[in-house]
Amino acid sequence: MAEAAQTPSERPQVVACRDVTREYTRGSESRFSRQTHPTVTALEGVSVDIRPGEFVGIAGPSGSGKSTLLHLLAGLDTPSEGEVTLAGTKTTGLSEQRRARLRLEHVGIVFQHFYLLPSISARGNVALPLVEYGVGKSTRRETATDLLGRVGLDNRTTHKPGELSGGEQQRVAIARALATDPEVLIADEPTGELDTETGDRIIGVLRASTDDRAVVVASHDERVLEETDRVLRLRDGRLVSDG
Ligand SMILES: Nc1ncnc2c1ncn2[C@@H]1O[C@H](COP(=O)(O)OP(=O)(O)OP(=O)(O)O)[C@@H](O)[C@H]1O
Numbered sequence: 001m002a003e004a005a006q007t008p009s010e011r012p013q014v015v016a017c018r019d020v021t022r023e024y025t026r027g028s029e030s031r032f033s034r035q036t037h038p039t040v041t042a043l044e045g046v047s048v049d050i051r052p053g054e055f056v057g058i059a060g061p062s063g064s065g066k067s068t069l070l071h072l073l074a075g076l077d078t079p080s081e082g083e084v085t086l087a088g089t090k091t092t093g094l095s096e097q098r099r100a101r102l103r104l105e106h107v108g109i110v111f112q113h114f115y116l117l118p119s120i121s122a123r124g125n126v127a128l129p130l131v132e133y134g135v136g137k138s139t140r141r142e143t144a145t146d147l148l149g150r151v152g153l154d155n156r157t158t159h160k161p162g163e164l165s166g167g168e169q170q171r172v173a174i175a176r177a178l179a180t181d182p183e184v185l186i187a188d189e190p191t192g193e194l195d196t197e198t199g200d201r202i203i204g205v206l207r208a209s210t211d212d213r214a215v216v217v218a219s220h221d222e223r224v225l226e227e228t229d230r231v232l233r234l235r236d237g238r239l240v241s242d243g
Helices: 065-073 096-106 122-133 137-150 166-178 197-208 220-226
Strands: 015-023 039-050 054-060 081-084 107-110 184-188 214-218 228-234 238-242
Touching: 015 065, 039 065, 039 081, 039 184, 039 220, 054 065, 054 220, 065 081, 065 184, 065 214, 065 228, 096 107, 096 122, 107 166, 122 137, 122 166, 137 166, 137 184, 166 197, 197 214, 197 220
Parallel strands: 054 214, 054 228, 107 184, 184 214
Antiparallel strands: 015 039, 015 081, 228 238
């Protein structure tokens, strides 16, 4: 069946979590103390499928496991138990280097605090993942300029991050995350510190990115969650609803 004729629910999943648990052990034994801190179970028994074309929200109170789940979905972290399969590859057991390659090839990541390089232009920042990908300079420039146009920043391509507003920097970060044309775009609190109008613009840019990929957003912002197709609600590390 042609891809275009498929609805998101008919497409194969791009990320699958099966009965995933993530525990953090805080502190460690030292020479002077045998006492270890208790283990925190940040996620427990979470199973989720995410397919291209879906705009998925992750919601829940502070500490409920949203960022932990996002990091697992993005291949930034691996579960203590259970399995995460990203673009057909299980993340557990891969070396750091192979996991980094898997992310480079399949995932775009947007953090709340952008993490743009201050000394280079918006266009240079967007082109950075393509350097790692081995794309030539003129194609990098062309792609980065095109992506900045798509997020409404045609007239800011040569500005450095410090010369841009928070919302503009966030749009540069989204354009950078899209540079490698990833199958899944992951965003952690992308509207966190933005005013309503700027936040709405970011939501629009994320929504417009879902045509051929999955977009997964962890957020406290109900305006973001209302725009998604589906919300995964977490409480105390457990998935309490999916729909
Ligand atoms: N590196 C870590 N070491 C120890 N505990 C951690 C670590 N990261 C997260 N936790 C704990 O895991 C739980 C889930 O954290 P997580 O950051 O996933 O929650 P969250 O829902 O994203 O919270 P917020 O909305 O406040 O960002 C919390 O109890 C947190 O304290």
